[in-house]
Amino acid sequence: MEYLATISVMLKATVLDPQGEAVRKSLASLGYGQVQKVRVGKHLELVLEAADREAAGALVDELCHRLLSNPVIEEYSFSLDEGEGPR
Numbered sequence: 203m204e205y206l207a208t209i210s211v212m213l214k215a216t217v218l219d220p221q222g223e224a225v226r227k228s229l230a231s232l233g234y235g236q237v238q239k240v241r242v243g244k245h246l247e248l249v250l251e252a253a254d255r256e257a258a259g260a261l262v263d264e265l266c267h268r269l270l271s272n273p274v275i276e277e278y279s280f281s282l283d284e285g286e287g288p289r
Contacts, residue, residue, distance in 0.1 A: 203251070203252060203253070203254065203258075203284060203285065204249060204250070204251055204284070204285050205249070205250055205251075205252055205255070205258040205282050205283065205284055205285075206247060206248070206249055206282070206283045206284075206285075207246075207247070207248045207249075207250060207258065207262045207280050207281070207282055208245075208246075208247055208280060208281050208282075208283070209244075209245070209246040209247070209248065209262065209266060209270060209278060209279075209280040210243060210244070210245060210278060210279050210280070211243050211244040211245075211246070211266070211270060211271045211276050211277075211278045212241055212243035212244075212276060212277060212278075213241065213242075213243065213275055213276055213277075214275055214276060214277050217275045217276075219240075219241050219242060221242040222239070222240040222241045222242045223240070225240045225242060226238075226239065226240040243276075244270075246270060248262070248265070250262070255282060255284070258282050259280075259282060262280050262282070263280075266278045266280065
């Protein structure tokens with residue numbers, strides 16, 4: 203069965219996010235001082251084949267742990283939808 207995995211990879215809350223801070227400062231300089239904090243991460247969409255939802259979830263978990271995220275400084279979450287292509 204085909205699955206669409208939507209993955210979010212973010213720096214852990216304990217890790218400094220210089221890119222997020224740069225975006226926050228730029229927003230403030232444009233007059234959006236009400237924005238207090240910005241965290242920048244990655245959004246990925248993968249279409250994959252798997253026997254069932256459990257197998258698809260295990261595959262996505264392995265991909266995230268081995269390649270798509272750095273487990274030392276990043277955390278990830280994902281959702282699975284059946285039979286959908288990328289948006």
